[in-house]
Amino acid sequence: MNLKSGTDTGNRSGTLESAAKGKSEPVNSLTADRIARLTPSPVREILSVASRPDIISFAGGLPDHESFPDVGLKKLDHDALQYGATEGEATLRQWIADDLAKRNLPVAAEHVLILNGSQQGIDLVAKMFVELHTLVAVESPTYLAALQVFSLFGAGYTSFEPSSTRELGHSKPALTYCIPTFQNPTGYCYTTAERQQLANACDNNGSVLFEDDPYRDLVYDECERQPVCSYIRNTDWIYQSSFSKTLAPGLRLGYLVCSPALYPTLCWLKQAADLHSNRLSQQLVLSLLQSPNYQDRLQVITSGYRRKRDHFDTLLQEHFSHLASWSKPAGGLFFWLKLSASLDTRDLLQAAIGKGVAFMPGESFFAKSGQSGSHLRLNFSHASETRSGIGLKILADLIEAESVGNY
Ligand SMILES: Cc1ncc(COP(=O)(O)O)c(C=O)c1O
Known part of the structure; x- marks a missing residue:
């Protein structure tokens, strides 16, 4: 499957696979030495695929759209259009x-x-x-x-x-x-x-x-x-x-x-x-x-996310209890799963995207290769509770199938 289809980032790294594996490609012989060390961000690459409406995404750290404030643009001061400090x-x-x-x-x-x-x-x-x-x-x-x-x-x-x-x-x-x-x-x-x-x-x-x-x-x-x-x-x-x-x-x-x-x-x-x-x-x-409502707004956001976190944890227990271990986070936007089977989660991502689910492979979060174990980072704030249930079931079935013989 060519994962480039449906992306519109226009970046030079090309495929999601190269981004997930952190490979950069040469651009021009005159570029500074440091450019050889420049790697594409797997998050931004995966997000370009994950933002497709057909994908249930646990990939980015995206807040819930429902949490965004009413920005009331008309109240802004004209000075804001000038250069500033x-x-x-x-x-x-x-x-x-x-x-x-x-x-x-x-x-x-x-x-x-x-x-x-x-x-x-x-x-x-x-x-x-x-x-x-x-x-x-x-x-x-x-x-x-x-x-x-x-x-x-x-x-x-x-x-x-x-x-x-x-x-x-x-x-x-x-x-x-x-x-x-x-x-x-x-x-x-x-x-x-x-x-x-x-x-x-x-x-x-x-x-x-x-x-x-x-x-x-x-x-x-x-x-x-x-x-x-x-x-x-x-x-x-x-x-x-x-x-x-x-x-x-x-x-x-x-x-x-x-x-x-x-x-x-x-x-x-x-x-x-x-x-x-x-x-x-x-x-x-x-x-x-x-605004006098700022603290109330924070309360609304955190109670919404707390509910989503708890629901996500229940779904994980339903679908992943025999496949992975994790701790329920006391805050933030992510669950970090350690799979029981030894799998390259970058390869797993390719298969998951094919089935309409995105997540962040654990390998990208380690400074040194070989440290990573088999981890997934799952964002719980963005997808609706219903879509989270569907996506986690798809992911669990896939991991179960890929895990055979890999324990
Ligand atoms: C730990 C950490 N630092 C920095 C950032 C960048 O955030 P922003 O540039 O949107 O403030 C993020 C975004 O997810 C993050 O998780």
Whole structure:
């Protein structure tokens, strides 16, 4: 089956298969060396297939359309059409600083940098710290589009798990990247002790802590969410979050804050990249954040997602209890399944797409090949409950058939 049919991304990597396996193809003999390390994002490739109406998609981290706000475009100020400050709109930066103070991360509004999505923060931080062979510590597994960026700049990797951060002391990474709250892809939320240990490890080995926190407000069960950066005593740190998951990803708005020494360079890198973030989006986000209904809106979204998560868990128990193991996530948008059989989930994806179901193969989330086991990341927020039931049954039947002889 040619999975290219029905895609319209126009990217040069071509097929979904090459994206899922992370192969890049040569473009031109004059391109910079780093382009040889550039890999396509499997998420974006799979999403282009997964957005077809005939596909039930558990692939991307897509919020539910029903959760999007009424954006009331008519209220926007004309100034938003003019060039703006690289740092972002002052009132929005102040709102963010006030919000972070409530989360035990006091920062000056002058150290908030508004981003065109938090993905941009990963790019800027990588430009600042990562060159060929720079050692970056990442969770195993971790957010695949962060690996995509770090690898482009030539990173080497050392991996850690939330329970083994003490070992980071020996490896001396330059940068330690983590998603401690409702991790992508595992959904794991670090305990208080694990947060303190990670901060101590960075303080001790001198690496810059880079905390990525886009899921913190999508919380369904009580758990610790205080930023790891708030425990840092000596070393430099960067903390970022996003409005993609709680407002709308199409607005492309996120932000970073950091220890004061890092701010000017990150700001110049942002300047060099795109001058400033979209001002219409900034105004719109600010008006939504300042609306008296904002907290109620968050409540509605989280209770909707909690219900979807619980329903998805019930469906998994019905169809996957003999095929896989998983933990119910306390927040975020994903279930992370470990299959009992040993299967290459990238090959499984090809077969699943043929039957109208998409998911994210686990292999893409590991910095080093051979670490991956047989995992699937399943998003539960996007598909309706009825379509989730249909899709999970199809997937379970397929895995059952493919697993014969692979235990
Ligand atoms: C851990 C993590 N970081 C960053 C991003 C990028 O988000 P955005 O650029 O939409 O803010 C995502 C998106 O799914 C994510 O899961």
